Amino acid sequence: VYDKDGTTFDVYGRVQANYYGDHNTADSTAASGYKDVDGELVGSSRLGWSGKIALNNTWSGIAKTEWQVSAENSANKFDSRHIYVGFDGTQYGKIIFGQTDTAFYDVLEPTDIFNEWGDAGNFYDGRQEGQVIYSNTYGGFKGKLSYQTNDDKAVKVTDVGQGIKETAVYGADVKRNYGYAAAAGYDFDFGLGLNAGYSYSDLENTKTSNTGDKKEWALGAHYAINGFYFAGVYTQGDLSYDNTTGGDKDKGRGYELAASYNVDAWTFLAGYNFKEAKVKSNTAGAEYKDLLDETLLGVQYAFTSKLKAYTEYKIQGIDKLDDEWTVALQYNF
Structure with missing residues (x-):
């Protein structure tokens, strides 16, 4: 969106629609221990921005936010994924403060x-x-x-x-x-x-x-x-x-x-x-x-670098759990 004199600002995100097939999930309150879930079409989107401003030839200030926005009937409609601010010191490393994955996720x-x-x-x-x-x-x-x-x-x-x-x-x-x-x-x-x-x-x-x-x-x-x-x-x-x-x-x-x-x-x-x-x-x-x-x-x-379709199938090895599948169309910007 903006890149001038050592300052950059980018907006990014995606919009997608998934159809999930019929399946079941574990439910300790049900007599069988499982409950059935009907197939449905679910929409979701993701929106984020990132910024960087040069402080000198080595250090820059950085910031990023990213949210997941689910469809109206979803349990978690609005979920923050990444919210942090910090410094990038090139060869001296990067230090950030806020919410994101812990170091363990790198593995x-x-x-x-x-x-x-x-x-x-x-x-x-x-x-x-x-x-x-x-x-x-x-x-x-x-x-x-x-x-x-x-x-x-x-x-x-x-x-x-x-x-x-x-x-x-x-x-x-x-x-x-x-x-x-x-x-x-x-x-x-x-x-x-x-x-x-x-x-x-x-x-x-x-x-x-x-x-x-x-x-x-x-x-x-x-x-x-x-x-x-x-x-x-x-x-x-x-x-x-x-x-x-x-x-x-x-x-x-x-x-x-x-x-x-x-x-x-x-x-x-x-x-x-x-x-x-x-x-x-x-x-x-x-x-x-x-x-x-x-x-x-x-x-x-x-289809392009911005638009893709995918399907995934999960074969369950745990007794009484149904296999699951989904098909989706995703647009990235």
Whole structure:
């Protein structure tokens, strides 16, 4: 939109319509444990802007906001994705303040290639607010550190084996006192990339003062050659109740595989996501149980650089869960 004298300002976004086929979802209140969901056409849009202003030959001020806007009948009509401001120091790295993905997502991003599904074989808490993030690159090396300040309402906290907000220890009033994450990787010049990451959250129930923590680590690799792309991630996480129940801990582990092939305007995708967990792993008889087991297939066609159509199919490996599919048209600007 604007680019002059070291100052840039861009507006971007997308509009799309999806048709989702009939399927079912887990529902603990239903007698069968599942509820049916009728197929429907759903619209959504995304809008964002980014700005940059040069301070000198090295440093610039930067800012970005991005929102997801869903259709009228959707549960979450308006969702903030990225809201941050900071500084870009070129060779000295970048530091930002606000809401975005934590450093841990850098390990998961290579397998997050699907339009609709995927990136599910992990225990990542998603984009978080109240963060300070530093990142830098040197040759093929890349690194990122993030620190999250107090969050009185931990809206985004992913379960490990059982519903964190349904447990007697944490409950719906769980807060994150603080959290941090780190990621590092190296990209070789022949298409191979390696990544590793770790995240930690200090958790507390604001009503009972019960405390504990959540940890996760991951290793990943990706490789690209002649239109083909392959990526994989392995992760382990645990949720502890150390200060309240003598060391009860839920343990989880999972992995993700993703592949794509691009030829002309066509892109073909395939993936597999799996994760399992052991609730109260230190108690007698505790064993791992599958939480997610899904195979993903997709085809995408780009009419232009701005307009594309895609379809994706999710094959469920968990008993009684229906397969899912969607077809969509997306316009980007």
